[in-house]
Amino acid sequence: MSRSLQQAAANSAGGSIDYRLARERVVQAYVSGEATRSEVCDAQSELMRNAHACGQSADRPCPICHEVDVVELTYVFGPRLPASGRCMVTAGDFERIRRRKGRFTAYEVEVCPSCKWNHLLSTRPVS
Numbered sequence: 001m002s003r004s005l006q007q008a009a010a011n012s013a014g015g016s017i018d019y020r021l022a023r024e025r026v027v028q029a030y031v032s033g034e035a036t037r038s039e040v041c042d043a044q045s046e047l048m049r050n051a052h053a054c055g056q057s058a059d060r061p062c063p064i065c066h067e068v069d070v071v072e073l074t075y076v077f078g079p080r081l082p083a084s085g086r087c088m089v090t091a092g093d094f095e096r097i098r099r100r101k102g103r104f105t106a107y108e109v110e111v112c113p114s115c116k117w118n119h120l121l122s123t124r125p126v127s
């Protein structure tokens with residue numbers, strides 16, 4: 001998991017939040033030379049593994065390397081789930097979460113399977 005995702009997970013209360021503007025700022029920082037590739041392409045090994053295993057192609061090119069399409073992953077955090085969240089693969093996965101007691105939050109993340117670019121796209125309550 002990336003640093004940005006861990007920070008977001010730390011303050012997971014509240015409703016839906018869109019992180020696409022923050023994502024644009026990071027992309028612009030890279031394009032303008034303020035941020036290096038290793039700073040913005042920092043997906044850790046577990047996130048990369050999940051990107052390959054259960055990422056859904058987002059049909060848009062990676063904003064950093066432009067070599068491949070990014071994939072989207074959804075992690076859910078909440079009671080009795082792993083501290084690093086659980087990767088959702090099918091609609092049935094969400095159904096099982098909805099049947100549980102407690103508050104759960106879904107984190108939609110964009111990952112490049114090639115250069116390790118990653119960014120949070122949105123967070124929303126699972127309901």
Ligand SMILES: [Zn+2]
Pocket residue numbers: 062063064065066067068112113114115116117
């Ligand atoms: Zn890339």
